[in-house]
Amino acid sequence: MGRILAVDYGKKRVGLAVSDPQQI
Incomplete structure (x- = not known):
C-alpha cells in the first residue's frame, strides 16, 4: 500500500514521495 x-x-x-514513500 x-x-x-x-x-x-x-x-x-x-x-515528498521520494523523501518518505513509506511514511505516507
Whole structure:
C-alpha cells in the first residue's frame, strides 16, 4: 500500500514521495 500511495503522491509531490514513500 505504501508504494501505491507513493506513486499517487509522486505525481503531485515527487520530492515528498521520494523523501518518505513509506511514511505516507
